[in-house]
Amino acid sequence: MNKPAAAPSVLVIGAVLTLLVAANPVSTDTLAPGVPALRDYFGVSTSSANLVFSTYVFAFGFMQLIYGPIADRFGRRPVLLIAMSLYCVATILCAFAPTFETLLLARALQGASASAAPALARAVIRDLYGVDGSRKVMSYVMSAFGIFAIGAPAVGGILVAWQGWQASFFFCTVYGLVTIAAVFVYLKESRPEGAPDALKLSTTFALYVRLTPNPRFAVNCVSNLLMYSAMFVWLSGSMLVIVDGYGISPDIGGLLFAFGSAGFMAGAAVAGRLGTRLGPHILIMTGSAIAIFAAAIIVLLGYLEVRNGVAVALPALVWxxxxxxxxxxxxxxxxxxxxxxxxxxxxxxxxxxxxxxAIAAIAIGILHDGSAVPFGGLMLGLSIAALISYAPFYRRFL
Structure with a gap:
């Protein structure tokens, strides 16, 4: 009698989940070094060329609302396999787009399909590891995710220099195929029994209306999105300060940018080790307090006109x-x-x-004056808001 096949190890499942969570940086950061070449290839303006990001992000964000109910109804695994297959098709269309308009449409499809991966990875973590275990596993997955955040721009730069902007999309296609194979082989269905009417439009919106004001959801969500917005200020504004404002070369600027990703990896790893012992409340408030301190240092050094990339990158690492x-x-x-x-x-x-x-990225584009003061100030304000939105309420609601 044959023995049943052994279940995949936690390490293997963690690797699959990391691939899923990494869909966004792989799809955006590898393309970033190729935008000037893409702009010249299609003969469009710089502002138009940047639409390859805004169309992707808009579709990515909107489809976050759609995949959850679909996966609650039909399961995580089939939705992931279909979405990542569409991702590969869209990515190939991007690489061979004959016009800029076609590229934008393909990018929207790429963003719409890619959003299933991180959204459902979080749900799978909760399915498999429960309330307490999900926090620890999420911390480890996000720590491994940082490797993609550091490596994606560097890989993209090498590929663009070697084979042009299309090469970044070929890389994304390979990533998509590897992810499909990993999900197919190692990720079993994890969904609890779902409601049969989960796909009804009225039911879906009623669910979102019910989730949003729930105190346990709202308090954590608001604090989370405020810190996430501050991170977007770093992602979209750091090179404006370091390269444009301080005149540092892009290659050195890219290395300094990696400081931030390294800091995130370290923080997520520490959270993974200490999460069960300390609990989420202490880590959330400690993280916010550290971010406030680091952002204040960025503002102070900018106000003192310390025009040095390290003066931005080191506090950003701490943030x-x-x-x-x-x-x-x-x-x-x-x-x-x-x-x-x-x-x-x-x-x-x-x-x-x-x-x-997206709103935070627009804000830093408007406020940028070549110094680190508005950049750090916006990060500081959002970090303070993240702590204020959480600390007074967690004992009452959480």
Missing amino acids: MFGHGLHYPQSMAAAVAPFPENAGAASSLIGFYQTTAG
Whole structure:
């Protein structure tokens, strides 16, 4: 009699989940170095070329609301396999787009399909590891995710220099195929029994209306999206300060940018080790406090006109460490109260994150004056708001 096949190890499942969570940085950061070449290839303006990001992000954020209920109805695994297959098709269309308009449409499809991966990865973590275990696993997954955040721009730069902007999309296609294979082989269905009417439009919106004001969801979600918005200020504004404002070369600027990702990895790893012992509340508030301190240093050095990239990157490393403590804990805590609707809850918080991050990116573009003061000031204000939105309420509601 044959023995049943052994279940995949936690390490293997963690690797699959990391691939899923990494869909966004792989799809955006690898393309970033190729935008000038893409702009010249299609003969469009720089502002038009940047639409390859805004169309992607808009579709990515909106579809966060759709995948959760679908996965709660039909399961995580089939939705992931279909979405990642569409992702590969869209990515190939991007690489061979004959016109800029076609590229934008393909990017929108790429973003719409890619959003299933991180949204449902969070739901799978909650399905498999429960309330307490999900926080620890999320911290480890986000720590491994940092490797993609550091490596994606470097890989993209090498590929663009070697084969042009299309090469970044070929890389994304390979990533998509590897992810499909990993999900197919190693990720078994984890969804609890879902409601049969989960796909009804009225039911879906009623669910979102019910989730949003729930105190346990709202307190964690608001704090999470405020810190996420501050991170978007770093992602979209750091090179404006370091390269444009301080005149540092882009290659050195890219290395300095990696400081932030390294800090996030370290924070997420620490949260993974200490999450069960200390609990999410202490880590969320500690992460916010560290972020406030680090952002204040950025503002102070900018006000003193210390025009040095390290003066931005080192405090940003500390800020991202605090974010690494905060993000996985607040994310897991927001989804934890809803085991039957974990997919919908994770999708809703993902939508709020993306929307808030896009607004923050627009804000830093307006406020930027070449110094680190508005950059750090916006990060400081959002970090303070993240702590204020959480600390007074967690004992009452959480």
